Amino acid sequence: MNKCIVFILLSMLAFEVNAQLPAFFKDDSLLKTRSTKIVRKYLSPQRIVWTSDKSGNQVKNANAILNPGNGQPELIKGEYLKLVSHGDSYPGILLDFGREIHGGLSIITSIGNDKQMGRVRIRFGESVSEAMSDIGQNNATNDHAMRDFVISMPWLGGIEVGNTGFRFVRIDLIDPDKSIEIKEISASFSYLDIPYLGSFISSDERLNSIWMTGAYTVHLNMQDYLWDGIKRDRLVWIGDMHPEVMTINSVFGFNEVVPKSLDLIRDQTPLPDWMNTISSYSIWWILIQHDWFYYQGDLKYLKEQQKYLAALLHQLSTKIDSDGKEMLDGLRFLDWPSSVNQAAIHAGLQSLMVMAFQNGLDLCRFLGDTETTELCQSSLEKLRKHIPNMAGSKQAAALLALSGLVSPEKSNSELLSKNGVHNMSTFYGYYMLKARALDGDYQGALDNIREYWGGMLDLGATTFWEDFNIDWMKNAGRIDELVPEGKADIHGDFGDYCYKGFRHSLCHGWASGPTSWLSQYVLGIEVLEPGCKTIRIKPNLGDLKWVRGTFPTPYGILSVSHQRMDDGQVKTSYQAPKEINVLLEK
Incomplete structure (x- = not known):
């Protein structure tokens, strides 16, 4: 055969094979695979x-x-x-x-x-x-x-x-x-190779580092799904996700890892089962759906949740007794440090039930679900008849304030502002900060952030930990050095419950709370309508001289700057996408 013809035939064959490759890799019927953006x-x-x-x-x-x-x-x-x-x-x-x-x-x-x-x-x-x-x-x-x-x-x-x-x-x-x-x-x-669209820079470098460390902690956990920890608990724990999702809303904006994880746990949990076997975690799924809708405004996605959401709210409504007390079954859990205080767990679950129906009521109105809206209203009326005590728990006090069952002033003055950062936790510390903000105690919250989350940085942390007790700092060595003789090993010697010693995760997304808190309460960006259509800017600088930052919206970046003037007044300037209605409040 002529060498030229052979060359042409081989070239045609090579072209034909190469032309098939893209279809081969895209067609799941030919190659069962899963894709990743990692x-x-x-x-x-x-x-x-x-x-x-x-x-x-x-x-x-x-x-x-x-x-x-x-x-x-x-x-x-x-x-x-x-x-x-x-x-x-x-x-x-x-x-x-x-x-x-x-x-x-x-x-x-x-x-x-x-x-x-x-x-x-x-x-x-x-x-x-x-x-x-x-x-x-x-x-x-x-x-x-x-x-x-x-x-x-x-x-x-x-x-x-x-x-x-x-x-x-x-x-x-x-x-x-x-x-x-x-x-x-x-x-x-x-x-995930994604930009940091949100930012926070202030006159306090310690707070700046804390904001970025929280953002980076969550970024590492944004793998194919949204994990809780990258060494241990590489799982979708839906309750733990709430602080992570709020950080994503404040730093990265929309990312598919959130709805992908929400859908995974929904599909893994046919009712009447509780997500992750924990009744409160099914409630957190509702709260995340509400916050995600307000920050991202995706009504189409929300409608995809309607059937499950309504059924879950109906199931929760059967867990209220005649006196208005929650009677949730499954694993009754808030966070690990509160897990031995049954009265605190009840107070927290009562509060979470109220928040579930408050959020469910709001979402069902957008969905046009009149029946479930009425169910939420009647459930709220029952639940508000019973107000548990705070049981000496900062976790319970925070949730009682956030649900409106107890006034923020009572919650803060009697518990949250007491004893410094003792009895805080990396997970529920976020809700303690939010409750203090509701009482207007921004300075107290800033002091907590500097001492508690800043304490981890002082020990060499570059990500925030599964848990942290301020008492562990006494005579402790740093995590980035061989433990000096006579010093305590901050990693190996401490921890509790399931995270004792080296099993303790030093990169846990639920510990990122200060990132979204600083963006919302200090930079002052509050989302009032779904999709960020209306945003209130209300700065609370505490002892800061200035703060500036950015915030991702579905329409682009909102940029904000606050400067404390010599007379104590705060001067604010901002640039916002034209689709957003901004309300500036001094």
């Missing part, structure tokens, strides 16, 4: 925290591992990190990537290795001490995400391992009389 970025380590060997005989050329790499094995010999074991003496190195991330590790080996490569043990840690721990030590685990395991290394190649939340990585050569030369080590950072 991207990866490779980060070089920022510092070496520790090595097992100071002599240079077993850990050689350590500083070379800090050089940025290109991800490519090469045939060029160089001065690279080399780990050498002698008998029963094994080398190790601990790296710091600068801040908490979600992802894994990429390791590239060099040509300077024998083909019979050894094995290494890899330990990820949210703290230095966790990366230095063994499974079982201070409750260190591989729960949800593997963070402590052994791998075989490739000769002159690359390997990527790990899928967890971490900042620190320890690598140990575990085979005797072996050496491994490593050209580069990078963190494989997996995240």
Whole structure:
């Protein structure tokens, strides 16, 4: 056959195959797959925290591992990190990537290795001490995400391992009389590549850092679904999502991870089951739907929830006794620190029931559902007949104020303003701040934010934690250092309930409350109509000299600036999309 004809036929065949590839990857009938918008970025380590060997005989050329790499094995010999074991003496190195991330590790080996490569043990840690721990030590685990395991290394190649939340990585050569030369080590950072549309900058750098840390904490948990934690609890916990969703509303605007997660938990929970087996979490689903509708204004999406929403509200209405008391079954839960106080749980659930029917009433009016609207009204009348006491609980006090069952002044003066930040929690701290704002105690709330969330920053946090007790700070070392002799290990020695010791998550989205709180109450942006059609701007600067920031709306960015003048008055300027009606209130 003529060579020219053969070339043409082969070219046509190649074109035909290539032309089919896009359809092949798009057609689920041909290839069952799931898509993701998660991207990866490779980060070089920022510092070496520790090595097992100071002599240079077993850990050689350590500083070379800090050089940025290109991800490519090469045939060029160089001065690279080399780990050498002698008998029963094994080398190790601990790296710091600068801040908490979600992802894994990429390791590239060099040509300077024998083909019979050894094995290494890899330990990820949210703290230095966790990366230095063994499974079982201070409750260190591989729960949800593997963070402590052994791998075989490739000769002159690359390997990527790990899928967890971490900042620190320890690598140990575990085979005797072996050496491994490593050209580069990078963190494989997996995240949604989305812009930070909202912002908050004030005269207090501590508050600025807290706002951004809360935003970043939630960003890391925005994976294919909205998780609670990136190391542990990589699940859709719908109640925990509420502070996260409010942070997303304030920082990122619309993102499909929210409705995708709301729909997942709805579809996983046929009634009469409770979401995540917790009755209050089904209520939080209603509250999130309400806030999401007001911030994003998607009536089409809300209508898709109508059948389930109405049925859930009907089910909740059967959980009220003749005296107006809630009698919710399932797991009765607010947050972990309040879980031993049954009277507080009842007060909180009573309040959440009121909030569910308040929000349900509002949503059903937009949906034109007269029957369920009337059901919500009658349920509210019953529930308001019973007002529980605050049971010495700041969680209960906050919810009672937010529901209107107790005045914000009573809630704040009798409990929330007492004893500083003791008895706060990272989850319900958000609602404590909101309740203090309802009483006009913005300064008290700002002081709480600085001390409580700022306390985590003082201990080296780059994301906010599953829980935090201010008493843990006494004589505690930082999470980004080897614990000094005589100091407490803030990660390994503390925690409670299901999060004792190293099982404690140091990146938990429910702890992001100050981010949306500062945007709403200090920057002063309050959404009054669905889709941000009407927004009230009412700044509350407390002791701040100035604050400025941005806020994402479905129509574009709202920019706001407040400056305290010499006479104490606050001068405000703003720029808003033309579709938004702005009400400025001094």
